[in-house]
Amino acid sequence: MIKSVWVIDDDEIYQMIIKKLIGRSQAFDEEHYYKCVLDVFKDLESPDFQLPDVIFLDINMPQMDGWQFIERLRELCPDLSAKCNIYIVSSSIAYSDKERAKKYPEISNFLSKPVSVEVITEIAEAVNKKTRCRDQA
């Protein structure tokens, strides 16, 4: 089965890094990188568009932050938490951000940068397990 991932982050350098890491982990079949959040919503308008299994989401972005993104996406896809596992990947180590993340059921975990290949592999496995359970059920 095909596993897809989105990376949403405005940091160009980070984007390059995470692309290498995901590539090395070989955990995902399909990758998509968004530097600008608003592009996600542009793509969502096309009819054959599908949500990925995993989203790596930054918090601090211009135009729209990570929280606003989740809220907006929730409005468009009501079954968001069932279909998609959102991981916050932020350079923030602020306690308030971690607390806030717990209030969103869509968020599976809060990861502080930098992330390693192992972490990405673990996430992919966890998502696999979850999907299997859901399919069996």
Next chain:
Amino acid sequence: MSPTSSRKPKLVGLLAAIFFFALGFFMLWQRYQILLETRDREMTGIINVVEKNIDQSLKYSYSAALSLALQIDRDGKIKDFERIASELVDENPNIDAVQMVPAGVISQVYPYEENKDVIGYNILKDPTRNQEAYIAIDSRKMFFAGPLELRQGGLAIVGRLPVFIENEFWGFSAVLIKFKNLIDQSGVEQLATDKYRFQFSKIDPVGGKEEFFLGDSKNLDKSYSEEILMPDGDWRIYIIPTEPHQPLNAVIPVAFLILLMSAALGWIIYNTMKQPAILAAKVRKQAGELAKSELQFRAIFNQAAIGMARVDSNSGLILETNKKFQQLLGYSNSELVYMEHTNISYSEDKDENIQLMNKLRNTEIREYNLKKRLVRKDGEIIWIKLNVSALWSEGEKATSHIALVEDISARVKAQKERAENERRFRSLVENSSEVILIIDSNGFTRYSSPSLERITGYKELLVAENEIFSLIHPADSSILIEKFKECRDNPGVAFPGIKMRLQTKCVKYIWVEATITNLTLDKSIGGYVVNFRDITGKQEAELNLVRSYDFVMEQNKRLLNFAYIVSHNLRSHSSNLESILELYGIEECEKERKNYISLLHNVSRNLDESLHDLNEVVSINNNLDINVETLQVSDYLEKTLEVLQLQIKRKNVRIKSQVPQDMKIIFNASYLESILLNFLTNAIRYSHPDRDPEISVKGYMQNSSWVLEISDNGIGIDLKKHGDKVFGLYKTFTDRKDSRGVGLFITKNQINAMGGKVAVESEPGIGSTFKVLFK
């Protein structure tokens, strides 16, 4: 009242009444007798006249009968009867008829016609009449028979003269007088008047019974009558008073009068005699009461709770004292009696008392009151209330007076203490820095402590005229009105902590903290008690404190925000560095490794840029001694527009500037330049692609502070979405590559650092308005 004294007047009265009654009746009796006698005498007189008149008539009759008898000759023959008879009857009005009655038989009569029926009637043979005829024969005298009913009719008397020839009875010569005629002749009718009546009676020769001929009073009451007997006819003539009891009737009212008068006299005497007895009883009663009241007075005098002394008004010597008086002064009664009253008087108070006593003695006044001091036997001075009243009656000479003495030392002491307290409290109130007002329910100031003038400069404040409200800062007056209302509805409850600004006489506002208590029900206050004190210093300190607190909090917030930014931005670079180095470590391909090195260059450049931004922010916030000066905004605006000239031309921007020349602010020059440049650059950069940019710059005063307003018709910002992030660091709202999210953050920090504020109004697609509120 004793029994003897009451019986005596009664007896005397009764006796007097009886005596007067008896005397009166005796006199009345005499009078009555005189009345009776007078009447008898009158009756006798009248009846004598009647008798004379009748006698006269009879005498005429006798001479007529005799004249007639002389016509009879020796042989018993009657000569010339007709002639003589007519002469006699016609000439003599007393005679109605004449008859010749030989041997008792009526043979001739004149006037014949009227009397012819009796011819031939033998009177001697008539038993009803012959008796009187025989009387005449026997007595050989003329005898009048009747009155009798005539055969020829009518009532008459008949006078018969027996005629004898040679001692031989011949017959009668008779004269007939009508009874009515006889009565007329007697004059009875004229004499009788209405006072008397007459009666004519004769004893019936046959029955021996008295027969009456006049009127209807057959049953004659002879008790008051007079009578005469006429022997020629055996008649009786009575005179009878028509009202036999008239004299008695005349005296009866008098008798009643006497009865009444004597009763009245008896009553008067009784009462007159009784008066002294009543008076005596009264005197006894009053004497008893006097004794009782004297006793009561004694008891009051001795037992009274206030000191009493009787003092000789002339000599000023004390005559007697009661127990309380002795207790008050510590002397015994015997010590006090005959002591001069001035001896116990406090020397300073003596004169006034003596003057008043002189007035009393001279009867100018009847009593007086005085507060004075007395000296006890042990030397202690006591305050007393003295009341002196004269004991002699008005108009009399002065004898003695009574002095009532009440110990008021405690009261005087309390009063002094009260006055002292009052003075102390007053001085406390008056010297206090707290203002105290008493305002009555009409809003007038009843009392204001001197501190009012000290603090506010006003001598008094009127609530009624809304004066007080005009002095309160407009923002605070509603609170005061509210509190006054609450206070009005909750009498007795103090409403403290009312903070407000009050305008003083020198037009400056001061902060006061007031407490209002509604004491309108408290009679000694009768109003609202308002006390307030100047807390301007305190209030300003407090406000400064609040401001400092706000400032610190704001700083803290900014610091937190800054720390967040710093950590976030620096960490993003450090995490990138870490990741790149990690990847570099495991990369085998030399080309890729070179690639990572160039990436490291980028990261380091970004890091440097971030540090530069942060440094700028830190320098704005930390530069406390930054140079400020008075700047004319319009000058700086002009300069900025000059700098932007090229862009303005390129984009065809219309600038509308309405910044007044007098808009001068205290600000840092380079900050102002930066701010103007930033706003204007933004307004030009984020212009709407469908229209030419229009920018309006306005300067105006609001709440005595300058405001700079910069409006554009650009693309706008969705404030619902981004409201709190507009001025955030690294926040951009467009997808333009040249937006770094630093400009507004720096601008806001610069404004804040100068004590100003910035606000934004915007609508996407229409435009934005930024307002800078200068300090």
